[in-house]
Each structure stands twice: as structure tokens, then as C-alpha cells.
Amino acid sequence: MSQNSTGNIKQFNLGEGHRMTPQRRFVYEVLMNSKDHPTATEVFMRVKNKMDSISLATVYNCLDALVGVGVVRQVNVDREPSRYCGNLEPHAHFHCENCASVEDISLKDGAKPSNSLKLPRGAKVEKFEVVVRGLCPECALSIKTKKQLN
Amino acid sequence: MSQNSTGNIKQFNLGEGHRMTPQRRFVYEVLMNSKDHPTATEVFMRVKNKMDSISLATVYNCLDALVGVGVVRQVNVDREPSRYCGNLEPHAHFHCENCASVEDISLKDGAKPSNSLKLPRGAKVEKFEVVVRGLCPECALSIKTKKQLN
DNA sequence: ATTTTTATCAAGAACTATTCTAAATAATAA
DNA sequence: TTATTATTTAGAATAGTTCTTGATAAAAAT
Ligand SMILES: [Mn+2]
Ligand SMILES: [Mn+2]
Ligand SMILES: [Zn+2]
Ligand SMILES: [Zn+2]
Numbered sequence: 040m041s042q043n044s045t046g047n048i049k050q051f052n053l054g055e056g057h058r059m060t061p062q063r064r065f066v067y068e069v070l071m072n073s074k075d076h077p078t079a080t081e082v083f084m085r086v087k088n089k090m091d092s093i094s095l096a097t098v099y100n101c102l103d104a105l106v107g108v109g110v111v112r113q114v115n116v117d118r119e120p121s122r123y124c125g126n127l128e129p130h131a132h133f134h135c136e137n138c139a140s141v142e143d144i145s146l147k148d149g150a151k152p153s154n155s156l157k158l159p160r161g162a163k164v165e166k167f168e169v170v171v172r173g174l175c176p177e178c179a180l181s182i183k184t185k186k187q188l189n
Numbered sequence: 190m191s192q193n194s195t196g197n198i199k200q201f202n203l204g205e206g207h208r209m210t211p212q213r214r215f216v217y218e219v220l221m222n223s224k225d226h227p228t229a230t231e232v233f234m235r236v237k238n239k240m241d242s243i244s245l246a247t248v249y250n251c252l253d254a255l256v257g258v259g260v261v262r263q264v265n266v267d268r269e270p271s272r273y274c275g276n277l278e279p280h281a282h283f284h285c286e287n288c289a290s291v292e293d294i295s296l297k298d299g300a301k302p303s304n305s306l307k308l309p310r311g312a313k314v315e316k317f318e319v320v321v322r323g324l325c326p327e328c329a330l331s332i333k334t335k336k337q338l339n
Numbered sequence: 340a341t342t343t344t345t346a347t348c349a350a351g352a353a354c355t356a357t358t359c360t361a362a363a364t365a366a367t368a369a
Numbered sequence: 370t371t372a373t374t375a376t377t378t379a380g381a382a383t384a385g386t387t388c389t390t391g392a393t394a395a396a397a398a399t
Contacts, residue, residue, distance in 0.1 A: 058366065058375060079356080094378050099357070104376095117265055118386080120356060131306050136315065145307045152319060155300035156281050161326030165286065168320045169302060176311030208346060208395065229385085244349045249386070254347095268357080270385060 053108050065089050066101040067125075070111055076122035076132070076141040116141060116170055131169035137178035144171060203258050215239050216251040217275075220261055226272035226282070226291040266291060266320055281319035287328035294321060 053059055069077070069085045077085065083098040102123055105111040112124040116134045122141055124132075131144040131152070146152070152169050174182065203209055215236045219227070227235065233248040252273055255261040262274040266284045272291055274282075281294040281302070296302070302319050324332065 056375075060365085060376065062377075092378085096358085096379075097377055100376075115265065115267055118271065118356095121268065133309060133312060142309065144309070147305050147307055150305035152302040152305045153321065155297050155302045155305065156319070156321065157295045157297055158321065159283060159292065159294070159326055161329055162283060162321075163324040163329040164321055165323040167322065169306070169317060171303065171306065171308065171312075171314055171317040173315040174313040176309055179311055179313040206346075210347065210394085212348075242349085246350075246387085247348055250347075250349095253387095268385095 051108075051110055053104060057104065057108065061090065062086075062093055062097050063101045063104060065093070066098060067105055067110065070105075070123055070125040073125070074143070076114055076124050078120040078122055080120070082123060114141065116172075131171060133171045133173070133175065135175035135178055136172055137174055137182065140175055142175065144169075201258075201260060203254065207254065207258065211240065212236075212243055212247050213251045213254060215243070216248060217255060217260065220255075220273055220275040223275070224293070226264055226274050228270040228272055230270070232273060264291065266322075281321060283321045283323070283325065285325035285328055286322055287324055287332065290325055292325065294319075 053063070065086045066082060069082050073085070079098055079102055080095065082102065083093070083095045086093050086098060102111065102113070106113050106123075110125075110127070112127065114122045114124050114132055116122070116132065119139075124143075126143055129146060131146065133142045133144050134140075135142075153164065153167050158164065173179075203213070216232060219232050219235045223235070229248055229252055230245065232252065233243070233245045236243050236248060252261065252263070256263050256273075260275075260277070262277065264272045264274050264282055266272070266282065269289075274293075276293055279296060281296070283292045283294050284290075285292075303314065303317050308314065323329075
């Protein structure tokens with residue numbers, strides 16, 4: 040989904056009154072080439088390698104525009120800085136409490152997390168967000184190993 | 190869970206090195222008597238009615254202490270101010286995009302939202318958070334009614 | 340009971356992610 | 370081209386939260 044078979048970034052337009060600028064394209068490309076859910080500052084640093092003149096405020100503007108148009112998702116975990124995700128498939132996020140990484144978690148085929156909830160009658164659900172917190176496989180293993188050394 | 194049959198607030202201690210002070214008791218009582226997930230500032234205003242001398246910084250300290258001990262939950266929705274919840278049962282939250290209210294959603298009996306996820310092998314799950322966003326029944330109804338008037 | 344130690348409180352300063360402001364620049368429309 | 374509108378940029382402003390520090394209160398030791 041992030042890249043097509045020719046290796047080119049998917050094209051799209053931003054709709055009436057919105058312009059596809061070089062800054063927005065770079066921000067979009069960085070997200071399509073990242074699966075680690077970078078923060079705005081991390082996106083800024085990555086784009087800066089390609090376009091040294093870009094400003095952090097512009098990265099925020101571009102991220103807002105891309106999120107608003109729906110080609111990028113904003114991911115919030117606790118009170119940490121917002122992260123951004125180019126994966127538009129329905130999915131959840133795993134947040135490691137040790138290394139602070141955020142990884143995608145895919146849904147079991149056909150399963151909807153909302154099916155396990157008693158949603159209030161009459162409510163109109165727009166979307167739902169699922170965040171799992173704990174230790175990622177690497178950190179879980181390294182912490183277990185460290186304990187064995189005692 | 191929030192109150193026992195005599196109407197008194199549940200007693201507990203905060204563990205080694207932690208003191209149950211009047212400030213902490215008031216903060217705890219406010220949360221036990223609220224089901225609307227107040228922010229720190231809202232808790233501050235409610236406690237201030239009972240103890241005028243309390244400061245916002247102390248409310249933050251007390252909330253941190255109560256969350257740390259596990260008798261209160263911190264609930265984050267998007268980048269909005271943190272909210273606090275006295276309901277320790279596993280449950281999800283519904284966030285209305287119109288009136289900004291946050292309500293508890295209970296889980297279907299025996300259902301676990303994590304069962305619908307392909308959790309990474311070897312990960313150690315501490316907890317998971319489910320937030321549903323949309324329109325609460327009241328707002329969904331009033332917006333539908335408003336549209337009919339056109 | 341007095342002293343000592345430790346935890347907590349309170350006021351304000353500091354911090355930080357994000358948003359806002361305003362002037363310059365770039366893209367589109369007329 | 371000229372006019373209009375959108376975007377970029379740097380820096381100021383904002384807001385929720387955390388930190389600092391001296392005062393106060395609780396617990397422990399004497
Ligand atoms: Mn993701
Ligand atoms: Mn709740
Ligand atoms: Zn990890
Ligand atoms: Zn509502």
C-alpha cells in the first residue's frame with residue numbers, strides 16, 4: 040500500500056483548495072517509507088535531509104493537512120508526542136514501555152475489537168483506537184535474560 | 190465499587206512510604222463520586238469546594254500518587270487534557286466528538302478486545318486501552334433532528 | 340515529649356509539544 | 370500580467386504538566 044510495483048509513491052490530490060507542494064510530498068514520502076511511527080520532530084529531521092530549508096512548523100502544517108485529507112493517521116499514546124502512521128488498514132498499536140517503540144498490530148481476519156464492547160444504544164461510532172502496552176518481544180527477552188544473571 | 194453499603198468511601202492505604210493525607214482523600218472522594226472522567230483542573234475545582242487551600246499542583250501530585258498505587262486510572266483521549274477514572278473494572282471509553290464527553294463502555298461478558306488482535310509472539314502485554322470515538326446517543330439524536338429542520 | 344527524619348504541600352517558575360501570527364513566497368485564477 | 374489565494378517560515382504565544390524550593394505536617398527515633 041505504501042509503494043506500488045514500480046517503487047513510486049502513490050499519487051493523490053488533496054482536494055479543492057489544497058495544493059500538493061514539495062514540502063507535503065516529502066513529508067508524505069517519509070511516512071510511506073517509515074514503519075516506526077515517527078513523531079513530528081522525527082519527520083522533520085528525516086525530511087530535512089532531503090530539503091534543508093523546511094521548518095518544523097511546516098512539518099506540523101503538512102502533517103495536519105495529510106491527516107485531514109485522510110492519507111495519514113495520527114497516533115497518540117498516553118501524553119507522549121503524537122506519532123504518524125502511513126498504514127491506512129484498520130490496525131492496532133503496540134507500545135513498548137521499555138524502548139518506547141510503537142509497532143502495528145494487525146487484526147485477526149474478520150475480527151472487530153468493537154464486537155467485544157457493549158456500545159451505547161444510539162451512539163454513532165466514527166472509529167475506534169486500540170493501544171496495547173507492555174514489553175515488545177525484544178525487550179521482554181532481554182529483561183528476562185538480565186534477571187537470570189542475578 | 191466506589192462506595193460500600195454504608196455510603197462510606199472505601200478505605201485503603203497507599204503502601205510503604207506513602208501517606209494518606211486529607212488532600213489525597215478529597216481527590217479520591219471526588220473521583221469516586223464522579224462518573225464523568227474529570228480533568229485535573231475539574232478535580233481541582235471540585236476539591237476546592239471542600240478544601241479551599243488546595244493547589245492545582247497538589248491535585249496533580251495526588252492524582253499521580255493514586256494512579257501509581259492503582260486505585261485510579263488515567264484516561265487519555267487524543268491530545269486533550271488527561272482525565273481520571275475511578276472505575277477499576279476493565280472497560281473501554283466512548284469519546285463524543287460533539288460534546289467532548291467521555292463515558293465508560295463495558296465489555297461484553299467474557300469478551301476481551303485483545304482476542305481480536307494478532308499480538309506479536311513473545312510480547313508481554315501489561316494492559317490495553319480501547320477508545321471509541323463518535324457521537325454519543327444524545328448528540329447523534331440532536332444532530333439528526335437539526336438536519337430534518339432543513 | 341522532644342527531636343529527627345521523611346513525606347507532602349503550595350506557589351510559582353520552567354518545560355515542551357503544539358498552535359498561532361504575520362510577513363514573505365509560491366501557486367493558481369482572472 | 371495582475372490579482373487572488375494558499376503555503377511557508379521564524380518566532381512568539383499557549384496550555385497542560387512537571388519541576389523547584391521553602392514551609393508544613395506526619396511518622397519515627399530518641
Ligand atoms: Mn500504525
Ligand atoms: Mn472510565
Ligand atoms: Zn521494546
Ligand atoms: Zn455528545
